[in-house]
Amino acid sequence: MxxxxxxxxxxxxxxxxxxxxxxxxxxxxxxxxxxxxxxxxxxxxxxxxxxxxxxxxxxxxxxxxxxxxxxLKPLDVKTKFYTAESDDVYLEAQIQNITAGPICLEKVSLESSDYFKVSDLNTFKEDSCSVFGNINILDKDATRQYLYCLSPQQDLNSRSIVKTLNVGILDIIWRSNLGEKGHLQTSTLQTIHVDRGDIRLSLLELPNIVFLENPFHFKCKISNISDQEIEICINLEEMKNLVWCDISGKILQKIFPSEHIEVQLHLVPLGVGLQEISGIRLKDVTTQQCYEFDNIAEVFVLQ
Structure with missing residues (x-):
C-alpha cells in the first residue's frame, strides 16, 4: 500500500x-x-x-x-487564386489524402476574412447538397478540388498598386475508416491584389464556336472606375491565327465616372482549334496612361 x-x-x-x-x-x-x-x-x-x-x-x-x-501529415492542401476583372477572387483548394487508408471528409469550409463574402461553389443550388454526395470518401493518395468565390466587402482599389489581403482559413474535418476524427485548419491564406487602374475591360458576349475564315464579333464593356471623365483611344495588336477587322487607334466616346460603354469588335480566324483573344490596348488620351488586356477569352475555331 x-x-x-x-x-x-x-x-x-x-x-x-x-x-x-x-x-x-x-x-x-x-x-x-x-x-x-x-x-x-x-x-x-x-x-x-x-x-x-x-x-x-x-x-x-x-x-x-x-x-x-x-x-505524420494527414492531408496535403494546395491553394490557387484567380482574380477576375470584377475583383471577385476565386480560390481552388486541392486536398490530398496522404494517410494510410481512405477517409471520409465530413466538412470542408472556408472561413473568410472581413475583406470578403464567401460563396461555396461545391454544392448544388437547388438543394444545397454537396457535389461529391452525402458520403464523401477520399481514397488513399486521392485528391479532391474545392472551389470558392470571394466577393469584396469593400472597395479594394486605392492608390497603392499592390497589397496583400487576408482571405481566410480552410477548416477541414474528416474521419478515418475506423471512425477516428481528424481536424485541420490551415494558416491564414493570403492573395495579392493588384490595382488595375482606372479602366476596366470585361467580356459581355462571345460565341463558343466559330468557323475558319468566317468573321465573327464579340462585345465587351469598358468601365471608368475613377472620379474623372476619361477619353479612350483603343489600339488592337496583332495576334496569331486571329485578325482584327476594326480600326486600331480609334478614339472612343467619353466615359463619365462610375459609368461604362459597350464596344463591339470583329475578328477573322485563320487557324483551327482553341484560339486566345489578346492584344487590346486602351490609352487614356489625357494622361497617356496605357492599359493592356491580354488573355481576355478563348474561342474554338472549326474547319
Whole structure:
C-alpha cells in the first residue's frame, strides 16, 4: 500500500511543452489497485512528440516513463487564386489524402476574412447538397478540388498598386475508416491584389464556336472606375491565327465616372482549334496612361 500518489503528464514537441495532467492526486493506493487517467489532446503539430508521465508517492519517491511517437501529415492542401476583372477572387483548394487508408471528409469550409463574402461553389443550388454526395470518401493518395468565390466587402482599389489581403482559413474535418476524427485548419491564406487602374475591360458576349475564315464579333464593356471623365483611344495588336477587322487607334466616346460603354469588335480566324483573344490596348488620351488586356477569352475555331 502506498500513499500520497501524485500523477503528472506532459507533452513535448519541437516548439512547446504542454501540461496534460498536473497534480492528479490519490491519498491511498491499495495493493493491485490502479490509478487510471484518460488523456484527450488535439494534436496540432507534425513531427516528433514525447509524452512524459511522472508518478510521485509517499516520501518523495518518483519515477518517469517516456513515450516517443511521430505525428505524420494527414492531408496535403494546395491553394490557387484567380482574380477576375470584377475583383471577385476565386480560390481552388486541392486536398490530398496522404494517410494510410481512405477517409471520409465530413466538412470542408472556408472561413473568410472581413475583406470578403464567401460563396461555396461545391454544392448544388437547388438543394444545397454537396457535389461529391452525402458520403464523401477520399481514397488513399486521392485528391479532391474545392472551389470558392470571394466577393469584396469593400472597395479594394486605392492608390497603392499592390497589397496583400487576408482571405481566410480552410477548416477541414474528416474521419478515418475506423471512425477516428481528424481536424485541420490551415494558416491564414493570403492573395495579392493588384490595382488595375482606372479602366476596366470585361467580356459581355462571345460565341463558343466559330468557323475558319468566317468573321465573327464579340462585345465587351469598358468601365471608368475613377472620379474623372476619361477619353479612350483603343489600339488592337496583332495576334496569331486571329485578325482584327476594326480600326486600331480609334478614339472612343467619353466615359463619365462610375459609368461604362459597350464596344463591339470583329475578328477573322485563320487557324483551327482553341484560339486566345489578346492584344487590346486602351490609352487614356489625357494622361497617356496605357492599359493592356491580354488573355481576355478563348474561342474554338472549326474547319
Amino acid at each position: 502506498i500513499s500520497d500518489v501524485n500523477l503528472k503528464a506532459e507533452l513535448q514537441t519541437s516548439s512547446q511543452k504542454l501540461f496534460l495532467i498536473d497534480n492528479r492526486n490519490k491519498d491511498l493506493l491499495k495493493p493491485k489497485e490502479t490509478l487510471d487517467e484518460v488523456i484527450h489532446h488535439e494534436v496540432k503539430e507534425i513531427g516528433t512528440h514525447i509524452l512524459i508521465c511522472e508518478v510521485m508517492y509517499s516520501t518523495g519517491v518518483s519515477f518517469r516513463k517516456f513515450f516517443k511517437f511521430q505525428v
